Amino acid sequence: MRPARDFFAPLAVGAPPPLREIPARPSRAIHFFDPSNEKMAGKVPGMVGTVDVLLGNLEDAVKAANKEAAREGLVRIARDTAGLGGEGAATQLWTRVNALDSPWVLDDLTRLVTAAGDRLDVIMVPKVQGAEDIHYVDRLLAQLEAKAGLERPLMVHAILETARGMANVEEICGASPRMQGLSLGPADLAADRRMKTTRVGGGHPGYLVRQDPADGSAEAIAAPRTSYQQDLWHYTIARMVDACAMHGISAYYGPFGDIADTVACEDQFRNAFLLGCVGAWSLHPKQVEIAHRVFSPSPEDVAHARRVVAAMGDGTGAVMLDGKMEDDASLKQCLVMVELSEQLAAADPALAERYAAAQAEQEASA
Numbered sequence: 574m575r576p577a578r579d580f581f582a583p584l585a586v587g588a589p590p591p592l593r594e595i596p597a598r599p600s601r602a603i604h605f606f607d608p609s610n611e612k613m614a615g616k617v618p619g620m621v622g623t624v625d626v627l628l629g630n631l632e633d634a635v636k637a638a639n640k641e642a643a644r645e646g647l648v649r650i651a652r653d654t655a656g657l658g659g660e661g662a663a664t665q666l667w668t669r670v671n672a673l674d675s676p677w678v679l680d681d682l683t684r685l686v687t688a689a690g691d692r693l694d695v696i697m698v699p700k701v702q703g704a705e706d707i708h709y710v711d712r713l714l715a716q717l718e719a720k721a722g723l724e725r726p727l728m729v730h731a732i733l734e735t736a737r738g739m740a741n742v743e744e745i746c747g748a749s750p751r752m753q754g755l756s757l758g759p760a761d762l763a764a765d766r767r768m769k770t771t772r773v774g775g776g777h778p779g780y781l782v783r784q785d786p787a788d789g790s791a792e793a794i795a796a797p798r799t800s801y802q803q804d805l806w807h808y809t810i811a812r813m814v815d816a817c818a819m820h821g822i823s824a825y826y827g828p829f830g831d832i833a834d835t836v837a838c839e840d841q842f843r844n845a846f847l848l849g850c851v852g853a854w855s856l857h858p859k860q861v862e863i864a865h866r867v868f869s870p871s872p873e874d875v876a877h878a879r880r881v882v883a884a885m886g887d888g889t890g891a892v893m894l895d896g897k898m899e900d901d902a903s904l905k906q907c908l909v910m911v912e913l914s915e916q917l918a919a920a921d922p923a924l925a926e927r928y929a930a931a932q933a934e935q936e937a938s939a
C-alpha cells in the first residue's frame with residue numbers, strides 16, 4: 574500500500590511531478606481514428622478545432638498487420654499537426670494503446686511517450702482489471718517521461734470493459750493521480766459478462782418491461798399490452814459515474830456502433846449526460862456534432878440555472894420560482910450546470926454566443 578504522503582511523489586527520478594488536479598478541458602466528443610488508415614488520418618488536420626478530442630486508436634478495430642503503421646502514423650500526426658495536443662491546443666490528442674497483455678503495448682507506450690509525449694494529453698488503457706494495471710502503467714510512464722525529459726505528466730484514462738474491472742471500479746479510479754477518467758466499453762463488457770447481445774453499445778428491443786395483463790385469463794395475457802424498452806447500461810453507467818465522482822475524475826459513455834441510427838445514438842448519449850457523464854466516443858465524423866450538442870447543457874437550462882443562483886442569494890433557505898421550490902440542493906445542481914457551461918463557453922465561442930443570447934432573452938422577459 575502506498576501511504577497517503579507518497580501519493581503525489583514522482584515514480585521515477587526526473588519525472589514531472591504528478592498533477593494535483595485534473596485540468597477541466599472540454600471532452601464532449603472523443604473522436605476515434607485509425608492512424609494507419611490513410612483516408613481517416615488524412616481527415617485529422619481538418620478536424621482540429623472542430624472536435625474536443627482526437628484519439629489515435631491503436632487497439633481493437635486496427636488490424637494486427639497494421640499495428641506498427643498505426644503507431645508510427647500517430648507519431649507523425651502528433652508531431653506534424655498544428656493545434657493538436659499539448660497545453661493550450663485547440664484540440665486534445667489522446668491515444669488508446671493496445672491491451673496490457675498484448676504483444677504491442679510496451680512498444681506503443683515507449684515509442685509514443687519518447688517520440689511525441691509532449692503532444693499527447695491522455696493515454697486510454699483498455700480492459701483495465703484493477704488498480705494493479707494502473708500501477709504498472711503509472712510507473713512505466715514516469716520512467717518514460719523522465720527519459721523523454723517531459724515537463725508535464727501524461728494522464729491515464731481506463732476503459733471499463735471486464736466484469737473484474739467493474740468490480741474494482743473504485744480502486745481503479747483512485748489508483749494514481751494520473752487518473753483522468755473512465756469510459757464504458759459496452760462491447761467488450763457485454764462479451765465478458767456473457768450478455769446475450771451482438772451490438773456495440775446502445776439498447777436492445779428484448780430488454781423491456783411489459784404492462785400487467787388486465788386479469789389472469791388466457792385472452793388478457795395474449796392481448797396487446799404496452800411495453801417499454803429499458804436501458805441495458807443504466808446500472809453500469811451509474812456505477813461508473815459514482816466511482817468517478819467520488820475520486821473527482823470524469824465519466825464517459827463509450828461507443829455507439831450503429832452509425833446510421835443517429836437518433837438512438839443521441840438518446841444513448843443524452844442518458845449518459847443526464848446521469849453525470851461529460852462526453853462519449855465518436856466513431857464516425859457524423860457522431861461528433863451529436864456528442865458536442867448533447868454534452869453541452871442547453872442554453873435554456875443554463876439561463877434557468879443562473880436564475881436560480883440569483884434567486885438563492887447567499888445560497889441558503891428556500892424560494893419559490895415558477896411554482897417550484899428551490900433550495901441549497903437544487904442550487905448545487907444549478908451550479909454544476911453554470912460551471913460546465915462557463916468551461917465549455919471559454920473554448921467554444923459559438924456556444925458562448927448561444928448562452929449569452931438565452932440569458933439576454935430571459936432577462937428581457939423577467
Ligand SMILES: CC(C)(COP(=O)(O)OP(=O)(O)OC[C@H]1O[C@@H](n2cnc3c(N)ncnc32)[C@H](O)[C@@H]1OP(=O)(O)O)[C@@H](O)C(=O)NCCC(=O)NCCSC(=O)C[C@H](O)C(=O)O
Pocket residue numbers: 604605606607612613614616617630633634734757758759760761762773774827828832855856857858
Ligand atoms: C465505422 C467505419 C468503419 C465506417 O467507415 P466508412 O465505411 O469509410 O464510412 P463512410 O463511408 O461513411 O465515411 C465517410 C468518410 O469519412 C471518413 N471516416 C470514416 N470514419 C472516420 C473517422 N472515424 N475519422 C475520420 N474520418 C472518418 C471515411 O474515410 C470517408 O472518407 P471519404 O471517402 O474521403 O469521404 C469507420 O468510421 C471507422 O472505422 N470508425 C472507427 C471505428 C473505431 O475506432 N472502432 C474502435 C472503437 S469502438 C471499440 O473499440 C469497442 C469498445 O472498446 C468496446 O469494447 O465497447
Ligand SMILES: [Mg+2]
Pocket residue numbers: 633699734758760761
Ligand atoms: Mg473494447
